[in-house]
Amino acid sequence: MRIRKAVLPVAGLGTRVLPASKVTPKEMLPLVDKPTLQYIVEEAVEAGIEEIIFVTSASKHSIEDHFDSFPELERTLEKKGKQKELEAVRSIQNLAAYASVRQPAPLGLGHAVWCARHLVGDEPFIVLLGDDLVDPDTPCLKRMIELYEHYQSSVICLFEVPEENIPSLGIASVEHVAGAADTFKVKHLVEKPSIEEAPSNLAVAGRYVFTPDIFAILEKTPPGKGGEIQLTDAIQVQAEAGRCYALNFQGIRYDTGTPLGLLTTSIAYALKRPDIAPALREYMRQALAEHEGR
Known part of the structure; x- marks a missing residue:
């Protein structure tokens, strides 16, 4: 069955980037001139996803609003002849079909994914985390979907750390x-081990392709580390059954879940923009020269 749906768990409080995330969801903090989450939605759509399912919480109204229509703004832009801005605003709501469901309590990533079960149904699907970005020049989702189609198993994305x-x-x-240089079969997963206990230096990135039986596994998964239902524990069940593979990701990944990560990712994306990059490079040269001269 073709993969059409993506689940984006965005219910977390974003405590690592407080106070910026007190009233603005961390996923809506901007990278240049777009919220982080929009880049992730665009990544999913580029891989062929048609429906985006947000798992939200009570404080995340702005996420649904951003991907909805805004008639008043559109009328204002149209009256002022700001066609470029109007097209940018309208394109957001037309990227995909959107749906959302609430996670009623912060019970972990595994529980957040489980909350989307009725909207996903009996289909394979993708999960993308809201503070992990993959550089558009080194995508991973299409290859992960190819591996799913070949093995008919869940697929995770791994990178060396x-x-x-x-x-x-x-x-x-x-x-x-x-015969597959970029492919692993997953044998075991452990959530946040000590360095001594870790089975490797291969970490799970925030990209997953799941077979729908993950929901039944999550329903039976007891709380793990931190008293939360860990997605890693459910994937481990699939791995033990020989039904989990991994892409050995060699591309560029950004973590926007910390202040430094958010700042450096924004700079990286700005440097890809021909309308911004020259002035930004000049500013950075001047700023560094002034700092070194102090």
Whole structure:
């Protein structure tokens, strides 16, 4: 069955970027002139996704509003002849079909994904996390979908991390798949292990392709680390059954979940913009020269 739907869990409080995320969802913090979440939606659409399912919470109204129509703004832009801005605003609501569901309590990423079960139905689907961005020049979703279609199993995205980052991530034990240089078979997953306990330095990035049986597994998954229902624990069940593969991702990934990550990602995306990059480079040269001269 073709993958048509993507689930975006965006119910978290964004505590790592407080106070910026106190009233503005961390996923709506801007990278240049677009919220972070819009880049992720565009990534999903580029991979062929037709329906976006947001798993939100009570404080996340602005997410649904951003991807909805805004007639008053559109009329104002039209009257002022701001056609470029009007097209940009209208294009957002036409990227995909949108739906949303509430996560009633912060019970973990696994629980957030489970909350989307009725909207997904009995279909394979993608999950994309709201603070992980993949550089558009090094996409991963289309290849992950190819692996799903070949193996008819769930597929996760793995990337190598420095040793000091291991305790904050999900880490995988894998074996290579013969004849597929970029493909692993996942043997074991552990959420946020110590460096000594980690089975490898391969961490789970915020991109997943799931077979629909993940919902039944999540329903039976007890709370794990932090008292939350961990998505990693449910994937482990699939891995033990031989039904989980991984893409060995060699592209560029950005973490916008910290102030430094948000800032550096915004700079990276601005440097891709021909209308912004020259002036930004000049500012950075001057700023660095002034700093070094102090």
